[in-house]
Amino acid sequence: MHYIAHLYGLRSILPNCRRIVRPTQVARKTMTPATPCKPSSPRLRLSKAECVLVLITMIWGGTFLLVQHAMTVSGPMFFVGLRFAAAAGLVALFSWRSLRDLTLFELRAGFFIGVAIMIGIGLQTVGLQTIPSSQSAFITALYVPFVPLLQWLVMGRRPGLMPSIGIMLAFAGLMLICGPAGASLNFNAGEMVTLISTVAIAAEIILISSYAGRVDVRRVTVVQLATASILAMLMIVPTGEVIPGFSWFLLASALGLGAASAVIQLAMNWAQKSVSPTRATLIYAGEPVWAGIVGRIAGERLPGLALVGAALIVLAVIVSERKARVKTEAQVPDAV
Template sequence: MTDPARPRTLAATVGLLALTAVWGSTFVLIKDVVGRMRVVDFLAVRFAIAALAMLVLFARPVWRLERRQLGRALLLGVVYGVGQLLQTWGLKLIAPSVSGFATGMYVVFTPILAWLLLRERIAGVVWLAVALATGGLALLSLHGVSIDLGVWLTLASAALYALHILGLGRWSREADAVGMSAVQVAAIAVICLLATLPQGPSLPPDGPAWIAVLYMALVAGAGAMLVQTWVQAHLPPARVAIVMTTEPVFAAGFAVALGVDALSWRMLAGGALVLGAMYLVELAPKRGTALEAEGIHHEVP
């Protein structure tokens, strides 16, 4: 018997993959821009532009949000914004590859927090996928690591990203996706702008930097939050976290395509493990009972 929700679930997965591809395409751009402006300035300008665009285009959906949904969107935006700052501060202290691995640990934190905080049952196949994805991230990112302050800050950001994924999974509704995404981006912008005080943010130094910031703001910022908020109305948090670990796979692919990095066995093996994890939780055939065990259907309190 065909699951009537399956086409919408598949569309959500495709949308999430497109989103991670966009995020993967930004690594080279960010590396160039933050070499010429402060990271906090970059984040503040990026999210301020994204928030302005979304509030102008989607003022009506924001206005229609119930007070409870508005408060939830603000809280999720604050959580994500603080996560961005912690990740950025951590990145100053550790290598980008180590930062990528530590950030990707939200794939581990998400099901653990779902179990601890929400008492959700996590299917065994999801835990297996978490292990595969973690191994893939390690192969893609790590070449030796020591635990220092930068790693702890980045792990804290990963925990906050996991909370954000859980919150969206719990509270996102398709009808509210546009309004909630706009409010979240506005809250992120406020958090990042506060981090630039007392002098405030500096603007991008030249035309190429402006182009990169606009792409990050409108496509990888506003557009990405809109897609993620809609997607999480249809997919469970643990599955979202695992699919999102394809981001470093796309990042490696873009780096090879643009001649920044050379193709290596670690890229191939790590990418294969991450894709295998995604196959386990999303593309492999499943019975309805397995879907229920993963917590696809959950009520908004």
């Protein structure tokens, strides 16, 4: 109230001050040429929410190698269940009071997002048993051109020219990143399940964007993480997975990656309230690059043909969102 009263007082003073500080006609003419440069400068700045998405994208890229190492002591479904149980517990620990106000709509939203997370991360983890983390990350990046495809199949929104070009570039990159055998469509099991996981990850992005702004971030995050954990644990029986013995490395990996998952999901749910899906997806496109850097530091070396394919996938990611990004910036000037 004090701030509003202060503004009101300034408003009454400004008309009198305007007569004193108003520039002359000549001065106004000399100042006008500088004004056209003003709109271009904000494009170089990222909003606070976008900076957060850049940070979690770096964290996300680094998790691929950690998950691959964890697969040496655990099966994929048990580890995914343990990881998301830790993540759900951490978020619930800091937001347990707000959970009392959980609504049916938030429960339903969290469940659907959690199903997509479990399928996407679960299949991705299965693939990491047989393919390098950097290769998995670049295949996972295909969820970006898959978003317009999924919207076309489910919502009837036909992709435009740029998304269609992006899809073709992504397919060509996938052929190359899977190696010489990929050129004849002889994908191995790890590459195939990772490719399928990208559809679920694309669905997760669409669902988060559709529910953002209508749910409480902390409550829906707890529900989606708990759902992913429970479903992954239930998958242990049909997949015939053996529950591993106690291991400090397994416990530390689950807690560490659980904390990372909690931060990533909270940040996605919060940031996508103000960041458009196209802008967010373009930021997420940096995830395979960070994973490739981490993998290279750890000694992974993709062949030259696979690197060309990885470059095509990154190009497809940028091309597929190019036109939509321009439209978004024109509609929401304060988002850039």
